[in-house]
Amino acid sequence: MSASTTPALVMHDVTRRFGSTVALDGLSWSARSGEVTCVLGPNGAGKTTAVEIATGLQRPDSGRVEVLGSDPWGAGAEHRARVGVMLQDGGLPQSVRPVALLRHVARFWSDPLDVDDLAARLGIDAFAGTPVRRLSGGQRQRVSLATALLGRPDILFLDEPTAGLDPHARREVHSIVREVADGGTATVVTTHSFEEAERLADRVVVVVGGRCAADGTLAEVAGGGGLEHTYFSLTDGALR
Numbered sequence: 001m002s003a004s005t006t007p008a009l010v011m012h013d014v015t016r017r018f019g020s021t022v023a024l025d026g027l028s029w030s031a032r033s034g035e036v037t038c039v040l041g042p043n044g045a046g047k048t049t050a051v052e053i054a055t056g057l058q059r060p061d062s063g064r065v066e067v068l069g070s071d072p073w074g075a076g077a078e079h080r081a082r083v084g085v086m087l088q089d090g091g092l093p094q095s096v097r098p099v100a101l102l103r104h105v106a107r108f109w110s111d112p113l114d115v116d117d118l119a120a121r122l123g124i125d126a127f128a129g130t131p132v133r134r135l136s137g138g139q140r141q142r143v144s145l146a147t148a149l150l151g152r153p154d155i156l157f158l159d160e161p162t163a164g165l166d167p168h169a170r171r172e173v174h175s176i177v178r179e180v181a182d183g184g185t186a187t188v189v190t191t192h193s194f195e196e197a198e199r200l201a202d203r204v205v206v207v208v209g210g211r212c213a214a215d216g217t218l219a220e221v222a223g224g225g226g227l228e229h230t231y232f233s234l235t236d237g238a239l240r
C-alpha cells in the first residue's frame with residue numbers, strides 16, 4: 001500500500017520537563033501510514049517520553065501533538081481503539097495465563113485478529129499455560145506485542161519490541177512489523193539496533209537531548225556512510 005501524504009502522527013515543538021530534567025526540548029517529527037518509522041537515540045534522549053505523549057499517557061508542557069487527526073491527551077475511546085501500544089514495561093497482569101489474557105483483550109475490539117493464529121506466530125502457544133509472572137522477559141515481550149497487535153490498530157507504537165528476544169522471535173517480530181505496516185498501519189518502532197532499523201525502517205528519526213537530530217527516509221538519514229556512522233556523528237559529544 002502506498003503511504004498517505006498526511007502524517008498519521010505529527011509532533012511539533014513539543015516540550016516535557018520532569019522537575020529540572022528536560023526530557024523533550026522542542027521535539028518535532030512525524031510518522032506516516034503504511035510506513036515503519038524507527039526512532040533511535042541514546043538512553044535518556046526522550047524516545048519513551050515521546051511515545052507516551054503520542055499515546056496519551058503523558059501530557060506535553062507545550063507544543064502540538066496530533067495522532068490520527070486528534071490530540072491524544074484526553075482523546076476518547078474511539079480514538080484509543082485505533083492506537084496499539086507496546087511499552088517497555090508491559091504492564092501485564094501477573095497471575096493470568098497468556099492465551100486467556102489475549103482472549104480477554106480481544107473482546108474489547110470489534111474485529112480482532114485471530115488469537116490462536118497470533119499466539120502461534122509469536123510462539124506464545126508454547127507457554128500458553130504459564131502465568132505471566134513466571135514467564136521469561138522475552139516471553140512477556142511477545143505477549144505484550146500480541147496485545148498491541150490484536151485490535152488491528154491504525155497506528156502502532158512499539159517501544160524496543162525486540163530487546164532481549166532470541167533471533168527466531170526477533171525475525172518473526174520483524175516480519176510481523178513489516179506486514180502490519182504494509183497493511184496500512186503507521187508503525188513506530190523505537191530501537192537501539194542499527195541492524196533492526198536498516199532492516200525495517202522506511203523512515204528514521206534520531207532523537208538527541210530531547211530534540212530531533214534527523215528525520216528522513218532511511219537512505220536520506222543513513223547517507224553514503226551508513227546509519228551507524230550518521231548516528232555516531234549526531235550523538236558523539238551530545239550525550240547528557
Ligand SMILES: Nc1ncnc2c1ncn2[C@@H]1O[C@H](COP(=O)(O)OP(=O)(O)OP(=O)(O)O)[C@@H](O)[C@H]1O
Pocket residue numbers: 018021022023041042043044045046047048049050
Ligand atoms: N517520570 C519521570 N520522572 C522523572 N524523570 C523522567 C521521567 N520519565 C523520564 N524521565 C527523564 O526524562 C529523560 C528522557 O527519558 P526517556 O525514558 O524518554 O528516554 P529514552 O530515550 O526512552 O531512553 P532509553 O533509551 O533509556 O529507553 C531522562 O532523563 C529520564 O530520566
